[in-house]
Structure formats: structure tokens, C-alpha cells
Amino acid sequence: MRKRVIAALMAGVMATALLVGCGGGSSASSSGGDAAAQDTQQAASSGGGSNVINLWSFTEEVPGMVEKYIETHPDFGYTVNTTVIATTEGAYQPALDQALQAGGAEQPDMYCAEAAFVLKYTKGDMSSYAMPYKDLGIDIDKAIADAKIAQYAVDIGTNADGDVDGLGYQATGGAFIYRRSIAKDVFGTDDPAQIAEILGAGTNSWDKFWEAAAKLAENNVAIVSGDGDVWHAVENSSETGWINADGQLHIDPKREAFLDISKNLIDNKWSNATQDWQDAWFADMKGQGEKPVFGFFGPAWLINYTLAPNCGGSAPGEGTYGDWAVCAPPIGFFWGGTWVMANKNMDPEKVAAVSELINWITLDTTEDGLQYKWANGTLNGEGGTKDAVASGTVMEKSDGSLDFLAGQNMFDVFVPANDYANGKNLTQFDENINLYWRDQARMYSVGEKSRDDAINTFKQTVNDNLGISAE
């Protein structure tokens, strides 16, 4: 017995010694990955040579697109070595930052950033690593005009010198997505134009929306599921961001009003008081919450990735499938999105190839371009998920009609929606400041705290966690 334990220990030590010994060279044991992964793996083992582009992303979306591009363009001449690190555990940014700073052959050549933290990379602390698109040899002003890229996306992807260094492929301008049956019962119509009118679309004010909420409440219907649904619209409607010119915390009156909105939604029973991404929120999509919910604020991806799978069916008549429509929101906003960037310090030989990929993903408006396929759901064959894309030009010639929306063409609403969104009131601290603000709003709205206390705690938390004092 004793001998066996020692033998096992010794074997372990020896194995490790061996492993360490050859650890310096290339990877020792590549124990049979499947064939699909083979091409990327080959690329990886060469450690990022001159014909390999290192791509960093936080989901498999962009790597999937690039693989598709290489597959359909055999003369491209480069392979791609992808690194995907999820944002869930907060590891993507530290890893990307270290990799950009360390440089060398394995540094990222092309990388992606999500709306929640993109400003850090396009105009914040890490913007010194981003290569402006014009240095990629792209005639950026003309390309943006031709593709009709939404202004909010351009504003976010512009660095301090006014050069565009990041753009996306998805359009995340938001709309109001509502239940047709409820609209008919309460307002006598389910026509998107008329409902938009009733909700005060384009007025840039909440007044008519709350009037509608009161009317819905009389019929025991909540206008939204929880305060998280209106937050993105409130955030975007403010003239100023969280930080003023002196680098101090500034609470825009429209954002401060979120406290009252949040409280009203609960006190007037205008919502089901759910929290986004929790069980009860999803149940409201199926119409099985405490009381029926009229609609959700969201961009196109919310329809396809969240509402449709949670509606309780997959064909008209099942669950709430086919009972939905999209209309313009009272206040323009956007929610989420991915921006693609290039590393300023990459090997000059790779610039042309990276430029080709970025152009194809973000600016190509032809039917061979990524966005056309993305908008029509044909990137991976017919019948895929349709999504709104960054280019207005592409959406104009694409078909965004969905059975889920009873045949409505969602692009009719989402193209103008992108113009209402505001990309100028953001800061690189928003992800965290928003969290603190919504936490305090919740405490106030459920009656755990007074309004002043909530604001004071918020200021204190921002000051202590981010080193940003209140003005």
C-alpha cells in the first residue's frame, strides 16, 4: 500500500518534470481535437506567424464570421488564430489588456469590444492601441456615408482625435416591442404607426407613454415588465453623460428622474416589478407573469435571441408567437453591440489582410458582404436568424419580415431607430456606474431607502470605487 502511494507520487513528480522539460517547446500532447477545429489549431501551433491573424473576441460570433470569410475566399492567404474569452467572469478585459501591452508575435491583431466597455478601447485608457480605420487604408468618411452607418455607432467608435477606430456589424438601435392582442383590446388597434402615436414616438418625452401606462393599468395590464426595461431609454435620453468636463460625477436630471420612474412603475402597478434576466422577466414574455405585460424596449437582437425563444412557442398560435409588433419608441436608445478594432502595433505586413476583414464585416454593403447575409439570416445557409445591421443601405435592400411579428418587416422600424440613438453621452465608466445607479434606484423604489439617501450612497460608491467625486 505504502509503496503504491509513493510510486504514484513519484510518477506524478516525474510526469511533471517531463512536462516542464518540454513545456518550453511547442505543445506536447495534443490529444485528438476533432476535425472541425483543425484549421484554427494548425494556425495556433505556429504561434502567430506572418500569415496568421490573431483575433480576440468575447463570443464566437466574429470568429465564426471570419472563418466563413476564409472559407469563401480561398485566395485570402491568411489563417486566423482565435482567442475567445467570455466576459461573464470579467476575464476578457484583463487578458486583452495584458496581451496588447505585452506585444510580440502573439499579440492580438484584431479585437472586439462590447458596448459596455468599448469606450475604454476606442477613446479611453486603451485607445492608444487602436489603429484608426483610415490607417488601414479605408476611405472612412465616404464608406460610412455610403453604408449609412448610424451616427451613434460612429460616435462611439471615434477616438479623441476624431478618427474612427472601431465600428460594428450589428445595429442595436431600440424600439418598443408590444403584444398585438393587448393593443387591440386596450387601444382598439395593433397598427404599429398608431401605437407609436399613442406611446408618443419621437416626442422625446415620457408623457404620453405614462398616459398609456395608466390606461393599460385600468385593464390590469403592465406596460413594461420591470424598471430595467425602461433604463436603456432613460440612459440614452439624457443630454449629458455621467462624467462632466472636469472629470466629476454628474447626474443628468433625466437620469435622476429614473428614481421616480422606477418608483412609479411599482407604486402605480405599471410593471410586474421584475428584474431583467431573471425568471420572472422571461415569464412575462410568455404572458405567464403576475399580470400581462404590454411590451419590452429592445433592439432587434432582443426579439430574435430573447423574446422569440421565451415566448412559449415556435409557430403562430403557440404561446405569444406571432402576437408581437414593433413600433418606434417615445425616446431613442440603443442597447448592446460589438465593435471591431485593429491593433496599431501589428506587423505591417498584416495590415492589408486585417483591413480586408474589417471592411467586409463593418462596411461592405454588397450582397457578398457580411451584413447582407447577417440581415437576411443567410450567413450559415438559408433560414438563419435575421438581425438588424449597422448599414442602413444594407437594411433597405434586405427583408426583415418575421413570422414572430406576424409578418411585419422589422427594418422599417429599426432603420430610423438607429438615428434616434445617442452615442455622445457615454463614458468608459458607464458599465459600473449604471450598476450602482440601478442598485440604488431599486432600493428607493421598493421603499428601503429615501430618495436623498439613495443619491448620497450612489455618489459615495462611485467616489470610493472609481475615484470620481461628485460635482
Next chain:
Amino acid sequence: MNKKKKTGYAKYGYIFTLPFTLTFLIFSLYPTLYTAVIGFTDLKGIGKTDFNFLANPFENFQAILSSPTFQLAFKNTVVLWLCNFIPQLLLALLLAAWFTDRRFKIKGEGAFKVLFYMPNIITAATIAILFNALFGYPMGPVNDLLMRFGFISAPFNFLVKKNIARGIVIFIQTWMWYGYTMIILISGILGISPEIFEAAEVDGANSFQTFFFVTLPNIKTILLFTLVTSLIGGLNMFDIPRLFQNGGPDNATLTTGVFIYNQAFSGSYMYNRAAAASMIMFVIICAASGLLFWLLRDRDEAKLKKEIKKREREMRRAGKGA
């Protein structure tokens, strides 16, 4: 003669500890020094690689100590730790006593011992998500159950109540770690020579007496380990509070670990402040565990030595007798 031999063997002390020393120097020296130094600098933000020492070297330390959020986080950490550690240790001691007492041959004893450690196997992220869902509002399993049995008439929003959120974190911590503590204690008890227990049994000691007068004194060194490591783990508590409600609601479960993480990784990347906060916690932990050592070690070691000698003498005598 004895002394001479001891010095001869002393070199083995250095040899046997050499791998540890080398590994530490290679892998941890730089990170440790880095942390110790940047607390005195203006290193902030990740894009900035050069840094200067501050004119007032303790500026970061003062900022942390005077910050109400840090004070609250520290208070939370102590409360959360004490409230989970005390029941956890008592439960673990009780179970360890039951499972090692030959008089209670509990049915399925082996299975229980193995099962109690199981919650520790699942990653903290999964557990945090499950508990979050359990207490969901306005729909969630706990609310459903309470309403079905008529305890409440309308769904209750557990997660916005500060003390309930704290209670849930305390429960999770206790539930995840009592099995671990129990195993440590059992292994300590198994290290005690069975003859001591046999002797106690022959002397007619009952379960309580055996536990308090034989088991406890003999696992004092292991108890010290449990106390100190739990203190360190508890004051660095991070996973569950962060993953469960991200320190919320309203900072009710914000621990110093989460605070330090926020300083370093949320938006402002204040590495210097985070390092200063880390060093402050380091000093506090050192002082607290120093106290534990002082309370438990000296008396203990002298006593143990005496007891070992006594035991050896007795054994020799017994051996001679037989």
C-alpha cells in the same frame, strides 16, 4: 553528543525547504513586491505603464481608510465571516465527534462523511446563480413554496432586504464549507493514536468526556490551522458575495475582497488603491492570526511536549510490563 548531531542534521532543514523557497522566488516574488510597492505610487489605469512615487507616500492608504465604503465593506466582512464560521465550526466539530466515536456506529457513516463535502465541489458561480434563482421575485421557488403553504399572501422580494441577502450569503458559506472543516478535523482525530482512545474507554469515560478531554486537546494544532485558514479565507471572502449580488443590495454584502476587486478592475483601474487596500487587509489578517497563534500556541506546545514524553514513558512502562 546530542547537540552535535542536531547541527549536523540542520542542513537538511534548508535542503528540504529549498524547493518551496525557489518556487516562491521564481513565481511569487515579483507579484508580491509589485503589490507591496504600487500602493505608494500613482499607478492608475491600465494604459499607463510608468508610475511615480507619491509625494505623500501614504495618500492611498489614507484614502482607503477614510472611505465609508471600505469601512462598510470591512464591517460586512467581519460580520459575514463570524456568522458563518462559528456555526460552521460547531457543526463540523459535532459531526467529527459523532463520526469518530466508536460507540455510535451510525448507519451509512461513510456515505455521510463523503456527501457533506460535496457542496464544495461545485463552482461558486453555479451556486450563486442557483441561489439567486431560488429567491427570485416575483416568481421563484421559495416564493412559490411559501405562498402555496400560506405563509405569505403576496410574493416577497427577498433580495432587496439587506439582512436577508446577508443571511443567504452566510448560509451559502456555511453550507459550502462545513464539510471541508469536518474532513480536516476528522483527519486530525484519525492522527491521534488509537491507544489513547482505548485507554479512555478502559477508564470508563463517556462520549462527552472523551471528546472534551481526549479528542479536543489532541487536535489543538489542527484547530489552530482551521482557525487561521478560516480567518484568512473569511477576511478575503470574494466569490460568493461577488457572484450572488455583486456586493449588493445597497452594499450589504460588499466584502473587502469585492471592494479591492472593484478598485482594480471596474472602470478606473486604480491598481494603486487596490494594492493599498490589500496591504491594509494583510496587516489586519497578520495581526489577527498572530493573536490566534499567541492564544493557542505557547501553552499548547509546552503541554504537548510534556504529554508526549509522559505518553512515551507510560508506553515504555507498559511494554516492559507485558
Next chain:
Amino acid sequence: MKKTTSGIKVAKVVIFIICCFLAVLSVMPFVIMLVNSTRSTTEIQQHAVSLIPSNYLFKNLSILLGKTFRPTVGFMNSMIISVCSTALATYFSTLTAYGLVVYDWKLKNAYFSFIMAIMMIPAQITMIGFYQMVYKIHMTNHLSMLILPAIASPSMVFFMRQYMKPALSMEIVQSARIDGAGEFFIFNRIALPIMKPAIATQAIFSFVSSWNRLFEPLILLTDQKKYTLPIMISLLRGDIYKTEYGAVYLGLAMTALPLIIVYLALSKYIIAGVALGSVKG
């Protein structure tokens, strides 16, 4: 006499009931995990906790395998890291503890204090320096960076020392010396077996924690060939706009399975009997 036996009987029943209750609590998350791995993402989003299995197991499996989830690669990497770091940590921690307990040397107490001190440094910020170092010397994607540091595991040394102090009697060491045994021989053949219960428990903890390690591997292993199982799960969860929860739970269950097996294999050392015999070597 009779009274005590009946007292013990009552106590036994009470203890048994308490244990059963705790056992149910312990098993619950595994049941939920297994049940959820048979449910669809939508079902989970509507009711995250349920005890009623559904019939989406194979669909979840195909979703899982359709993504970058490659169980064999992840399993091998996780296994290499966990087995090697556990072996190194337990062996060298026992060795270090032996050096601290058996020999009298000048810096002994100072050295022990030093080990205790490094154990007390909060890890959240120290890791930044470590990542920086690994990236600067271009040693990312080497599993050894996650294995070798295990040689210096302060808390394990602490445990081994605490355990060894009462358990290892100097007399045994002395008599072995008289028999002409070398110091390393004594450690390997006499001290190690005595430490078996301690090594087994620490091996379990070390294995479990290194198997579940997430943050460091996420940052240091960026090559898909080097991904560990938890990294693959984190990728599944990371698709922020459309997370496949059913597949995530299935992945979690698959990750926990090897752990449970290793744990059960080692657990016989936790259960009395085996260990008791070995003390007297």
C-alpha cells in the same frame, strides 16, 4: 448499563436524522444540475430550479458539442493541471513541513513566519503582477505556469506541519537513523506513510480547487488547444445575448463528474479504518 445503551440508541436515531437532512442539502445542487441538463434553455429561463426532468438531454448535448466545447481536450488539460499540481503540492508541502518539524535550524521559526505571511496576502491584486510577468516573458499557454507554482502552497505546508507535529514521533526518526537510513529515505518511507490521511485530505482539496480554477486559466491560457473544462463552460455562458443554459448545465455536470469520481476514489482515506492502521507504521 441498560439506560446508557438505550440513550445511545436514541442519540443514534437523532444523529441519523440530522445527517440525512444535511445529506439532502448537500445533494440538492447536483440533482438540480442534472435535472437542468435535461431541460431546454427556455424551460430553465422560466424556472431555473426544478426537480422534474425534461427530454432535452440529447439536444443539449448536440448544442454543447456544436460549439467550441471539446470534452476530450478540456478533460486532458484539466487532468494534467490538476493531477500534476496536486502531486507537486502534496509532496513538496509534506517535504517542507518535514524540514520545519524534524530539523532544528537557525532560521526555522523565521521561515515558518514567512510562509504564514505569504499565505495572508489577499490574492485579488497580487495576481495582476503574476499575469504581467507571465505575459512579459511570453509564457502564456504553457500549462506549467499553472502547475509549478503549486510547489509553494503555504496553506498546505501549514496544515502538514500542524498535522505532523503530534503525529510523527521523533523516536521513529531516531531509530531509523540508528538503523542507518538516509534522511530522504526516512522521509519517503517512514514519514510519508504516517502522513497518509493528511495527504489524502489535502490532495482532495487541492484537486478540487485546481480542477475548478477559472480566473487564472482564463487569462493565461488563450489557445483553444490549452483550454480547460471550466474555460469551455465559461465560453458557453459568455454568449451574452443568447446563453444556452441547458447546455451550460450539461457541461457543468460533465465537469463535475470526474471530480466526483476522483473524490470518491480518495474518500476511503477519509473514512476511518485505513488511516488508523497506518499510524503505527
